[in-house]
Amino acid sequence: MTRNFDIVVVGTGVAGTAIAKGCRAAGLDVAIVDELPYGGTCRLRGCDPKKVLRAAAEPVAAMAQLGEVGIFAEPAVPDWRAMMGFKRRFTDPVTPSKETSLADAGIVMLHGTARFVSPDAMAVGDAVLQAGHFVLAAGSRPADLPIEGADLLLHSDGFLDLERLPRRVALVGGGYIAMEFAHLAVRAGAEVTMLQRGVRLLAGFDPDLVDLLVERTHDLPVDVRVGTAVTVVERTADGYRVHADQEGRSLRFDADLVVHAAGRVPNLGGLDLEAGNVAAGKRGVEVDGHLRSATNPRVFAAGDAAASGMPLTPKASHDAEVVVANLTGRAGRRVDYGGMPSVVFSLPPLASVGLQEEEAARRGLRFRVNHAVTGDWFSARRLNEPCSGHKVLVEEGTGSILGAHLVGPHADEVINLFALAIRHGITADRLAETPFAYPTGGADVASMV
Template identity: 55%
Template structure:
């Protein structure tokens, strides 16, 4: 039986960071994944999605500037855009294989499961380890409805060779917002069926309200307070049935249904009970050091840990914490202060720190600077009708408690507010900073 200092289950961001750090310390490592090496972000999430967004950004820019010095018709060529995406994603698994070989990491393809508290079985072999890191990411939450097998995942959407004419998205969060913008700009008829009372519930409601007209202008149909009850075949297409609060039931005909109703840690195939790894309500039971409370050999990081926000930078941060605890003893704890979050609609919407509602619940005394500002130069020069901000500042300390942005450059400028929150910069510190002008960052002083 092969023995390792560390076995890593999964090959995404958390796995890659942890492997690099423990190998640098001389540990023997094995990595296991039943999918192509590279993980969700590089292959099925952030990076390929953003490659596709580049296409719609170009289309949207041309549409906004029509009549302002730009002429001619542009359209998304979906197969070519997908080929552009694959120019990044296709080489990733082989690059990872080469990296593991260069580092001296043993790489295994197959579905991993615990064979004992200190061993993992894969592809007919059993590997023993001093420590095991669960970095399996997340998967779609089961919908629990008839016809669920007819519903495609976000993974499948990112591999579509041709774009269906009619698309229904179940859910109204990040994935639904991003994919609806992309698909609509590429020519599809898009419907969002959202169980919650509003779209993008993780973002400030005022800013979502400012962004919503962009959905409407694209012809995207949004049905909130709507619970999908069944999906069934209808000739060559599909029929989605849903119930609505205080309204008649809804039926939508389409060619593709996408699951965008949330994700949870992907743990189902691991046989955690054999590994004596405690789990409750589908989540690993971890201590403050990201270590299993029931099996101290086992750690978790990223979406599989389910502790911090489900974002790629959190996966990287978790992995560094786990690596330090493995190498130096369990003393480090993750710190999720000032982690920005972005929905890459066009334009994007972004947030960091406390929401206004959470700040009020906390009892803090703070001032709110909020405005819809499409007349500011940053928006005017791009002919962008959506631009606005909401910034929360502690009255006593002058610290930034939260920042919420929508419009051009929101995905970049939010990082400066994240820097302020994480490192204790005050509103006065930000106001006294001289940013390059005219840039999105140069608006920060006016947002405070």
């Protein structure tokens, strides 16, 4: 059976849903397809459930820190099963709500794996979909790991749906997923080990602030091992044994659960891109500044599926706006990822926007660096949180903020002020003279610039 549409969208996450609805509102015939439950990674298997579970860890962290000054005698441990029940209040309604919304918009919904059968057609099961344009917004999946016994690892999706948290948890990876899971699991009472192949954790963030967070993570305590490549995972009588190599030295770690927290890659494997004449690399579909495929003009890509920008939810939302504009008669809209913040939702959080110091220097920019460790500032001391600091890059002459990097209480919110400044050209002087409410995290900004 062959069906004809103006637009076929693959993926029902942030980007895919917004693109389908935007194109349908412009009067186009739209179909959307997903091989997983409708809703996408962020709402169902990533950002939202992670942040909900973090809500249970936040009071535990606060009680532990304030317990050090005698306010709480015995910090509580959250009930993991109750945490999961609370999380499902957010995730369970997503799929039915999404499907109702799409149906109400007049969008044809298909369930299954989409694959190209030619540059101008896709198949979903027995149905062949021909369209003027295709949009690939299939999100991401856990990366493949070159580890013997990799099939024994629980993927990050599964960790966010665990019915019971085991006592000993080993996390393979050293990026934001591993760091966030470590802070969550240790606050929930687990013994946590992080095993990172590289010599640094959180490679995409400012190294000086990462060092502060890693020191804090050690103190929780989390056993953090860098330069430690996992080679084999095997099942034992009472759990799992992880074998690793650290500079030629063989190490072993016993655990009740081993989690794949080593990052995600674009979910493009089942699309048969070659049949669609769609070029892609490790970062996703190769696209131009309009998010159009570099090799097939019928195809656009957005969100994690596109090899452009960082794999972030705000980026997916921005991509959706660009694709809709280019598909509905407003051709020429280009992406602009300036001022796109990213956050590691550890406790405390680590946040970044704009250029890092090394990149700004490599570009030949002239700038000053305002860098300080601020555990003695009021905003940190009132929570007895020693891990606090910032690094802000300000261009000489113009006063433009080139980059801002924060760790500590409220960093995940304060970073948005710097994102606003970078995005809209608000100089450091103008930011510093803005009266923010006191005492709040925002009130610290004047002292950071």
